[in-house]
Amino acid sequence: MRIVEARVIVTCPGRNFVTLKIVTEDGVSGVGDATLNGRELAVVAYLEEHVVPLLIGRDPARIEDTWQYLYKGSYWRRGPVTMTAIAAVDTALWDIKGKVAGLPVYQLLGGRSREGVTVYGHANAATAEELMPEIARFVARGYRAVRVQTGIPGLSSVYGVGHKGDSYEPANAALPEEAVWDTALYLDHVPRVFADVRAEFGPHLRLLHDVHHRLTPIEAARLGRSLEPFALTWLEDPVPAELQDGFRLIRQHTTTPLAVGEVFNTVWDCHELITSQLIDYIRTTVVHAGGITHLRRIFDLAALHHVRSGSHGATDLSPVCMAAALHLDLAIPNFGLQEYMPHPPEADEVFPHGYHFEDGYLHPSETPGLGVDIDEELAARYPYRPASLPVNRLTDGTLHSW
16 A cells, blocks of 8 residues: 555634645545644645655555654754654554554554543633633533633733633734733732632642743742642743753742643653653643654653653644544553643534543544544635734843743
C-alpha cells in the first residue's frame, strides 16, 4: 500500500484551521492537524512545497521512518513551522494505521491506562464578581478542574479573558492589536481572586491559573508563594521559557506546581526542565510537537522524572488534534490533565468526530483510527481569514509578553 495523494485544506469555521489529508492507493485516508495560530499559511507553504511531494509513493505504515525522514532530511531541524508540518503527517499516518488495523489509535499505543481523560475548562470574566457564576457553570456541567482568569482592575483588556461562554479566540485582527500591561496591579489582584474562589467553592475543586509568560522569575516566585494557601493544581507559563534557569529560581521559593510547554516543539526544548524536575506538568501538544510519535517520547521522558502531562487544548487546535491528544492521553501512564475548550458548532460540523464529554471526562472515539474527519465541501464554505495574536506593552510603552 502506497500514498497516492496528500492535500492541504485551509478553512475558517469560527477561526483558521489547516488540515492535511493523506490518501492511500487502497482508498484509506487519514487526517492531521497543521494549525499554527497566527502563522497558518507558513505551514501551508511548508507542506505543499516541501513535504507533500516527498510523501507520494511512500509506505504509510512506516510511521517512524517517515518521521525521521522529515525531521532529519530537511537539515533545518525543529522550529514551530517544521514540527507542525511533521505533526500533521504523523497524525494522519496514525489515523490510517488504526483504520487498516480496525482499531482506535489508543489500542495501538498500548491500550487504556484509565477510563476517561480528565479535562479542565476555562472560567474567565471581566471582574472577580462575574467570575463566580462562570466557575459554577463548569462545576454544574461536571468539570473537576477549572482554569481561573479575570480582568485586572485598572487595565482595559487582559489576554486570556474573553466574553462569557466557552469559546475564546485571541487572534482576532488581521494585524496585532496592542494592549497595556501592569505587573504590580496583576500581582496584587490575583491572590485575592483565588481567596474568594476557595471560599466559594471549597478545597476540592482543582484550580489552575495561566500567567501567559508575563513575569520575571522572582515575580513568578512571589506569585507562586502568595497562591500556596489556595492549593493550585498548577501555575502555568509563569515566565518565558527560553531561559530555563528561571524555573530553578521559582522552584527555590514556592511549592506551587508549575506547568509549561505549549510553545515547545521538541523534547530538546523541555529536556532540562523535565530531567531537573523544575516543572510538574509538561504542556506540549500533538500538533506543535511533532505528532503522536514525538509527543509520546516527551511524555515517556517526563514519566521517568515525576512530571505529568497537561497538554494544551485551546480552540486554536482543531478537533483533529483534540482527537489525537485523547488517544495518547488515554494510553500514557503519567497523564495529568487535558485542556478542553469546546469548538463552536460550525467547527464541529466541519470536523465530525466521535469523542465526547461526560461527567468531567473526555472519551475518544472507539471507531478505527482517530475517529475524526473533515467535511471538505463544508470546509470550502469558510475561507481563510487573516488573524494575528495580540501584543502587550508596559505602561511606559516597552514591548512585553501577552
